[in-house]
Amino acid sequence: MQTPTLRDVADAAGVHPATASRALNPATRGLVNADTARRVIKVAESLGYRPNPIARGLKTAKSGTVGLVIPDLTNPLFPPIVRGIEAVLEPAGYSGLVVNTDNDPHREQAQIESLRSRQVEGFIVATALLDHPLLARLQQEGVVMVMVNRRPDGLDVPSITPDDATGIELAVQHLADLGHTRIAHLAGPANTSTGVVRARAFRNAVRDRGLDDDPSLLATCRYWTEDSGATALRTLLDAGAEFTAVVAGNDLIALGCYDVFAERSIECPRDISVVGFNDMPFLDKLRPPLTTVAVPHQQIGAEAARMLLDAIADPTRPSRSVLLPLSLVVRGSTAAPR
Amino acid sequence: MQTPTLRDVADAAGVHPATASRALNPATRGLVNADTARRVIKVAESLGYRPNPIARGLKTAKSGTVGLVIPDLTNPLFPPIVRGIEAVLEPAGYSGLVVNTDNDPHREQAQIESLRSRQVEGFIVATALLDHPLLARLQQEGVVMVMVNRRPDGLDVPSITPDDATGIELAVQHLADLGHTRIAHLAGPANTSTGVVRARAFRNAVRDRGLDDDPSLLATCRYWTEDSGATALRTLLDAGAEFTAVVAGNDLIALGCYDVFAERSIECPRDISVVGFNDMPFLDKLRPPLTTVAVPHQQIGAEAARMLLDAIADPTRPSRSVLLPLSLVVRGSTAAPR
DNA sequence: CGCGTTGCTGCAATCGACTGCACAATCCGC
DNA sequence: GCGGATTGTGCAGTCGATTGCAGCAACGCG
Numbered sequence: 173m174q175t176p177t178l179r180d181v182a183d184a185a186g187v188h189p190a191t192a193s194r195a196l197n198p199a200t201r202g203l204v205n206a207d208t209a210r211r212v213i214k215v216a217e218s219l220g221y222r223p224n225p226i227a228r229g230l231k232t233a234k235s236g237t238v239g240l241v242i243p244d245l246t247n248p249l250f251p252p253i254v255r256g257i258e259a260v261l262e263p264a265g266y267s268g269l270v271v272n273t274d275n276d277p278h279r280e281q282a283q284i285e286s287l288r289s290r291q292v293e294g295f296i297v298a299t300a301l302l303d304h305p306l307l308a309r310l311q312q313e314g315v316v317m318v319m320v321n322r323r324p325d326g327l328d329v330p331s332i333t334p335d336d337a338t339g340i341e342l343a344v345q346h347l348a349d350l351g352h353t354r355i356a357h358l359a360g361p362a363n364t365s366t367g368v369v370r371a372r373a374f375r376n377a378v379r380d381r382g383l384d385d386d387p388s389l390l391a392t393c394r395y396w397t398e399d400s401g402a403t404a405l406r407t408l409l410d411a412g413a414e415f416t417a418v419v420a421g422n423d424l425i426a427l428g429c430y431d432v433f434a435e436r437s438i439e440c441p442r443d444i445s446v447v448g449f450n451d452m453p454f455l456d457k458l459r460p461p462l463t464t465v466a467v468p469h470q471q472i473g474a475e476a477a478r479m480l481l482d483a484i485a486d487p488t489r490p491s492r493s494v495l496l497p498l499s500l501v502v503r504g505s506t507a508a509p510r
Numbered sequence: 511m512q513t514p515t516l517r518d519v520a521d522a523a524g525v526h527p528a529t530a531s532r533a534l535n536p537a538t539r540g541l542v543n544a545d546t547a548r549r550v551i552k553v554a555e556s557l558g559y560r561p562n563p564i565a566r567g568l569k570t571a572k573s574g575t576v577g578l579v580i581p582d583l584t585n586p587l588f589p590p591i592v593r594g595i596e597a598v599l600e601p602a603g604y605s606g607l608v609v610n611t612d613n614d615p616h617r618e619q620a621q622i623e624s625l626r627s628r629q630v631e632g633f634i635v636a637t638a639l640l641d642h643p644l645l646a647r648l649q650q651e652g653v654v655m656v657m658v659n660r661r662p663d664g665l666d667v668p669s670i671t672p673d674d675a676t677g678i679e680l681a682v683q684h685l686a687d688l689g690h691t692r693i694a695h696l697a698g699p700a701n702t703s704t705g706v707v708r709a710r711a712f713r714n715a716v717r718d719r720g721l722d723d724d725p726s727l728l729a730t731c732r733y734w735t736e737d738s739g740a741t742a743l744r745t746l747l748d749a750g751a752e753f754t755a756v757v758a759g760n761d762l763i764a765l766g767c768y769d770v771f772a773e774r775s776i777e778c779p780r781d782i783s784v785v786g787f788n789d790m791p792f793l794d795k796l797r798p799p800l801t802t803v804a805v806p807h808q809q810i811g812a813e814a815a816r817m818l819l820d821a822i823a824d825p826t827r828p829s830r831s832v833l834l835p836l837s838l839v840v841r842g843s844t845a846a847p848r
Numbered sequence: 849c850g851c852g853t854t855g856c857t858g859c860a861a862t863c864g865a866c867t868g869c870a871c872a873a874t875c876c877g878c
Numbered sequence: 879g880c881g882g883a884t885t886g887t888g889c890a891g892t893c894g895a896t897t898g899c900a901g902c903a904a905c906g907c908g
Contacts, residue, residue: 175627227864230564230895251588267624457796526858543856546856
C-alpha cells in the first residue's frame, strides 16, 4: 500500500473518516471524545499517515504555498532573503515557490498568473518599482502580499525595508569623520524606491553636516549593475567633477567604480574612497576590501514571511511597514583624503 | 465571480463538463468534435479559465511540482543551477520547491519527507554525499530523482556533473605550461564525490605530465569552505612542503589561500600561483583576479531538469549520466614560477 | 430496411479530506 | 422516569477536474 489515506486510518481505528478527520485536526479535536481522538492519533502515527495537502487544499482552498517574486536569484542580494523567508515558512507548514522575473513586466505578470493558478495564498514581492500597476491591481483584488526591500508609491501594502536613510547617513558620517567634504553619490535607478530614497537621504545627510551639496556630484545609474556604476562614475569624472569620496547606491555600483579605478589608474582609497551598500558576500576579498553598509537580508526575509503569514491568517489586519536597522562595515576602501 | 471553473466553461459553451475537459486537454482533444473543441477553447479563453492544478492533481496524483534539495542557497554555486532548473521546468508547467539542508542529514530527511507529503513528482538533489543511505532508500521506493554536481557511489541514479577530471587537467596543464613542476592540491572533503574525483584526477594529471607526484603536496579540506581551505594550506606550509602552485578543490578553498597569503605576506602569483574551480561570480574583482575552471552551472541545472522530466514521463527509462564540458578562465592568480 | 460501426457526448464515480446537519447516546434536573 | 440539554459520531455532499462506460445519432453496407 502506498501512503495511507484518512480512510485507512479511520478503518484501522474503527471510526468514521469524518471522526478521524476531526480528531487529527487540532482545531476540531475538541468535538471528539478525548479517548477516541487519542486512539485515532496513535493509529495515524503507527500507519505513518500524512494528510494529502492536495486533497486538503481542494476543499479548503488553501495550498500551503506562497509565491516569492524576485528579479533574479543569481543576484547575491536575494538568496539570503529567500533563506530567511523559508526559515519562517517551513515551521509554519508553508513552502515558497520562487520565480524570477528578470525585471521584465511581462514575465512578471505571467509568473504571477501562474502562481495564482497554483493557488498560492500570498506573495512576497521583491520586484516592486515605484510605479507598479500590476501590484496595484492585485492589491485591489484582495491578494495578500508583502513587499521586501522596495516600497511602491501610493500602495497600501505591508513592507519590510532596510532603513536606507540611516544607512546612507552612516556612510556619509563615516566619510565626514575621515575629513571628506566633497562626496559624490552614484544613485540607483530613479524608478526604484530604493534608488530615490537613498539619493534623497544622501542629499539630506550632506546638507545636515554642512558638506558641499553640489548637484554636479550626483549621477544616477540606469540599472543596479556594475556596468551602470562604471558608466556613472565615468560621466562624473569626465565632467571634471572634483570629489574625494563616493557613496555608491549599492555594492554592484561600487564594483563598477573599481573597474573605472583600474582603467584610469586611480588608487582607492588614496585618491578616492568608496562606500557600498548591502554587504554582499566576498566583498572583504576585494582589493581594497569594500567598506559598505550591512543589511540584515536574512532578517528581512524572515520578517516579511512572518508578516505575510499574519496577513494570511487575518486579511483585515492593517498593513504595517517595518524599517530594519543597518550598520556600517568599515574595511579598506575608505581613508582620509590626501 | 472568482476564477471560473471547468463547469462554468462547459455551461457557457453549452456542453457537459466532461466534454469541456476533453476539449481542453490536448491529449484527449481527439475524442471531441473539432468544432466543439474549438468552441470550448474559445469560451475558455474569453472567460480567462485556468485549470485548477490542485483539483487536477487530486485525480491524476500529479502535483506539477518537483523538489530541489540543495545544501544552502546562499552558496553562490547554487543560484545559477536553480535558475537553470526553473528555466526548463516552467515552460513544462512545473515548478520547483527549494529546500535547504545545510548538509544536515536530519534536516534533509525532514525536508524530503515534507516534500514528499506535498506530492512532488520527483527530486533534483545536489546534496549527495558519497555514501547516502537516504537516497538509496528513496531510490528503492521508486522515487524519481536526478543528481546534480555530485555522484553517489553504487546508486543507479541519473546524474549531471561537470567533467571534473577534464577541468582539473586543464588547470594542471595550464600550470605546467607556465613552467610549474611542484604543484599542490587542496582537495575537497573526502566524503564528497566531487572531492575524491578531483583529487584522483589531479594525481593522474600530474603523473601523466611527469611532474612531481609527491604525497606531501596533497592536503584534504574538511569542508568546502574558505576556512578549511586556509587551514589546509597552512598545514602544507607548516610541514615545509615546497611548491610554486596550488590547485584548489573549489573557489572557496582558493579564497582561503588568499587569506593565508595575506597572513604570511606571500605574494600571489609571484610566490605561489592559485587555480580555483567553479568560477563563482565576482572572482574577477579579487586582487589578483582568480584563475579558475568555469562550470556551466545554469546548463547543469537545465540538463538536470530535462532529465527529471524525462524520468517522470517514463520512469522505466534507463538512467543516464551526463558530464558537462568545462573551460579554464585564466586571470591574474597564475604566472610562471620565479 | 435493418443491423453493425464509428464518432461524439453525457453520466456518474472518483481522487482525499473537510464539514453542515442529523441523529444517537448520555446526562441532568425535576 | 421523562423531557430537554449536551456531547459525540455518522452520513452525505462538496471542492474541481478526470475518465471508464454507456448511450445516442449518423452513417455504411448488404
